[in-house]
Amino acid sequence: MRFLDEVDLKEKRVLMRADFNVPLDKNHKVTDDKRILAVLPSLRKLLGEQCRVILASHLGRPKGKVVADMSLQPVAENLSQLIGRPVVLAPDCIGPEVVSLVEALQPGQVLLLENLRFHPEEEQNDPGFSKALAALCDVYVNEGFAVSHRAHASVDGITRYAKVCVGGYQLQQEINYFHKAFDHPERPVAVVIGGAKVSSKIGVLTNILPKTEHLFIGGAMANTFLKAQGMAVGASLVEDDYLDTARDLLAQAAKGGVNLHLPVDVVVAAGLEDSANVRVVSVDQIPPGMQALDVGPKTVGQFTAALKTCRTIVWNGPLGVFETPPFHQATFALAQFLGEAQALTVIGGGDSASAVRKAGVADKVSYVSTGGGAFLEMMEGKVLPGIAALDECAQKT
Numbered sequence: 001m002r003f004l005d006e007v008d009l010k011e012k013r014v015l016m017r018a019d020f021n022v023p024l025d026k027n028h029k030v031t032d033d034k035r036i037l038a039v040l041p042s043l044r045k046l047l048g049e050q051c052r053v054i055l056a057s058h059l060g061r062p063k064g065k066v067v068a069d070m071s072l073q074p075v076a077e078n079l080s081q082l083i084g085r086p087v088v089l090a091p092d093c094i095g096p097e098v099v100s101l102v103e104a105l106q107p108g109q110v111l112l113l114e115n116l117r118f119h120p121e122e123e124q125n126d127p128g129f130s131k132a133l134a135a136l137c138d139v140y141v142n143e144g145f146a147v148s149h150r151a152h153a154s155v156d157g158i159t160r161y162a163k164v165c166v167g168g169y170q171l172q173q174e175i176n177y178f179h180k181a182f183d184h185p186e187r188p189v190a191v192v193i194g195g196a197k198v199s200s201k202i203g204v205l206t207n208i209l210p211k212t213e214h215l216f217i218g219g220a221m222a223n224t225f226l227k228a229q230g231m232a233v234g235a236s237l238v239e240d241d242y243l244d245t246a247r248d249l250l251a252q253a254a255k256g257g258v259n260l261h262l263p264v265d266v267v268v269a270a271g272l273e274d275s276a277n278v279r280v281v282s283v284d285q286i287p288p289g290m291q292a293l294d295v296g297p298k299t300v301g302q303f304t305a306a307l308k309t310c311r312t313i314v315w316n317g318p319l320g321v322f323e324t325p326p327f328h329q330a331t332f333a334l335a336q337f338l339g340e341a342q343a344l345t346v347i348g349g350g351d352s353a354s355a356v357r358k359a360g361v362a363d364k365v366s367y368v369s370t371g372g373g374a375f376l377e378m379m380e381g382k383v384l385p386g387i388a389a390l391d392e393c394a395q396k397t
Contacts, residue, residue, distance in 0.1 A: 073089050138163055180312075
């Protein structure tokens with residue numbers, strides 16, 4: 001695979017696949033532009049090389065149809081303000097009118113293609129659609145790590161027809177930090193896994209067990225492990241179909257010498273709205289009818305004490321229902337700890353990334369991934385289609 005600094009870009013037509021799937025308010029204004037900000041280093045590199053820049057992205061799930069509320073016009077306006085120059089929105093992403101706009105681009109100008117997913121061929125990885133996108137550029141740049149686990153035309157198919165394919169700076173950082181954490185780590189290594197379901201993290205847990213010295217499990221998925229050990233967990237969320245899976249993972253950890261840490265106390269209530277009856281109990285004392293909605297302070301103390309001994313820490317998934325106070329406290333405490341930890345701290349996108357931002361420590365951890373699903377698939381040991389496509393493209397040029 002090659003990256004942005006390894007190819008000639010001078011005045012080239014460059015199509016950069018970004019992830020501008022950003023939230024909009026009712027007035028169609030961008031409310032959180034972190035995904036736009038993430039591509040600015042690569043975009044500034046292209047503008048510095050006087051490239052004719054063509055940006056491509058999706059927004060929302062229009063399901064292959066034109067949906068006016070999912071136009072990328074708000075992104076064009078936001079990006080224009082950020083870079084201090086016009087960003088023209090094309091009426092489509094392929095077709096004669098788009099070709100004419102690309103041909104008219106002058107060095108240093110920026111064209112944003114309209115929502116890729118207005119065409120069903122994008123998600124179908126259609127060869128004709130891929131070829132039409134590739135025809136717009138001399139160089140293709142993948143700067144959309146968060147969509148690189150999708151075998152879509154603008155991520156995968158385009159690389160079969162583009163003359164030159166490279167990864168952008170953001171994609172390069174994602175790969176580098178992942179390799180630092182899992183392939184060439186400073187040890188001991190710790191992985192903290194949270195979230196609701198064991199079923200969604202089986203691949204991750206199985207793949208990382210041989211690579212880590214410490215595995216910490218929190219969130220509602222911990223309930224399944226606790227029940228698998230014979231504990232009563234009240235009305236807490238449990239996946240009964242995965243109790244045997246949890247037992248197998250516990251056995252694998254013991255056999256492999258992995259320190260697997262489970263909660264010792266939890267914050268319980270009758271439900272998320274029951275803030276008047278919240279209390280902390282030991283994991284073997286969860287009352288009938290009550291739900292474990294966060295891990296407790298003793299658990300946080302034990303987790304952080306063990307984490308202090310580690311040189312590499314990866315976190316994916318909250319320890320409780322952090323969106324709803326007071327069940328945010330353990331997740332925020334972990335975020336604060338990681339912000340001060342003397343270790344490589346990598347945050348695996350999604351809810352964990354949201355938590356470190358809400359806790360105000362996103363700039364204090366080593367790295368926050370921009371892709372929840374993509375990062376998770378890499379943790380499962382999968383090769384992302386977008387990464388594999390760049391590797392294959394590099395071999396042909």
